[in-house]
Amino acid sequence: MVGCETHFFFMEIEPGLQSIIDEYFSTSDYKIVETIFRGEKGTKVLEIFVDNRIGINIDEITRINKDLSSLIDEKYVINDISNLVVSSPGAERPLRFLWQLEKHAGRTLEIELNDSEHIEGKLLGISENSGDGRIKLEIPVKEKGKKLSHTEREINFKDVKEVKVKISFSKK
Numbered sequence: 001m002v003g004c005e006t007h008f009f010f011m012e013i014e015p016g017l018q019s020i021i022d023e024y025f026s027t028s029d030y031k032i033v034e035t036i037f038r039g040e041k042g043t044k045v046l047e048i049f050v051d052n053r054i055g056i057n058i059d060e061i062t063r064i065n066k067d068l069s070s071l072i073d074e075k076y077v078i079n080d081i082s083n084l085v086v087s088s089p090g091a092e093r094p095l096r097f098l099w100q101l102e103k104h105a106g107r108t109l110e111i112e113l114n115d116s117e118h119i120e121g122k123l124l125g126i127s128e129n130s131g132d133g134r135i136k137l138e139i140p141v142k143e144k145g146k147k148l149s150h151t152e153r154e155i156n157f158k159d160v161k162e163v164k165v166k167i168s169f170s171k172k
Contacts, residue, residue: 011038012037013035013037013046014078016076016077016078017046017072020068020071020072020075020076021035021048021068024067024068024071025050029052029053030050030051030052030056030064031050031051031052031097031099032050033049033050033051033089033093033096033097034048034049034089034093034096035047035048035049036049039082041080042080043082044080044081044083045081045082045083045084045085046084046085047085047086047087048084048085048086048087049087049089049090049093050064050086050087050088051088051100053099053100053102053103054103055088056088061087061088064086065085065086068086069084072084091164091165091167093164094162094163094164095164095165098126098128098133098135098157102126105123105124105125106122106123107122107123107165107166108120108121108122108123108166109121109122109135109137109164109165109166110163110164110166111155111160111162112161112162113155113159113160113161114159114160114161115159116161119137119139119153119155120139120166121137121138121139121140121153122137122139123136123137124136124137124138124152132157132158133157133158134154134155134156134157135155135157135160135163136152136153136154137152137153137154137155138150138151138152139151139153
């Protein structure tokens with residue numbers, strides 16, 4: 001259709017709704033990774049991305065979606081949400097918390113540091129000490145005329161701007 005545009009406005013979650021969501025997740029092993037509230041009157045969509053230390057499956061997501069939908073219908077007075085979507089963050093979304101990295105040991109990470117340096121390496125492990133988290137990586141090093149070697153590097157998580165798991169479709 002010519003001249004037809006769709007506009008979605010992102011908005012803050014109303015405190016009463018946020019309270020219902022926080023209360024629901026306060027008694028579970030699942031953590032909210034990101035919440036997006038968008039749309040206009042009559043078309044508001046609430047997306048909640050959840051995760052935990054061991055991962056989440058479709059049955060768990062379905063249950064959370066049903067439970068949360070029922071709670072919102074029951075307790076949220078100004079219920080103008082047309083769609084509630086509960087999902088896992090997915091491979092394309094950056095990992096926001098150190099605890100999310102635990103289940104990706106042995107996988108290759110793509111990291112951008114706050115100073116714009118880009119690093120790619122295999123996750124060897126993470127450590128958490130009094131609020132300070134570190135990521136231990138094995139980074140491939142290719143020097144001209146030499147065989148591929150690896151070096152280990154530790155990165156302070158607070159120096160990380162973005163971290164993603166590198167998706168590989170090749171068999172090794």
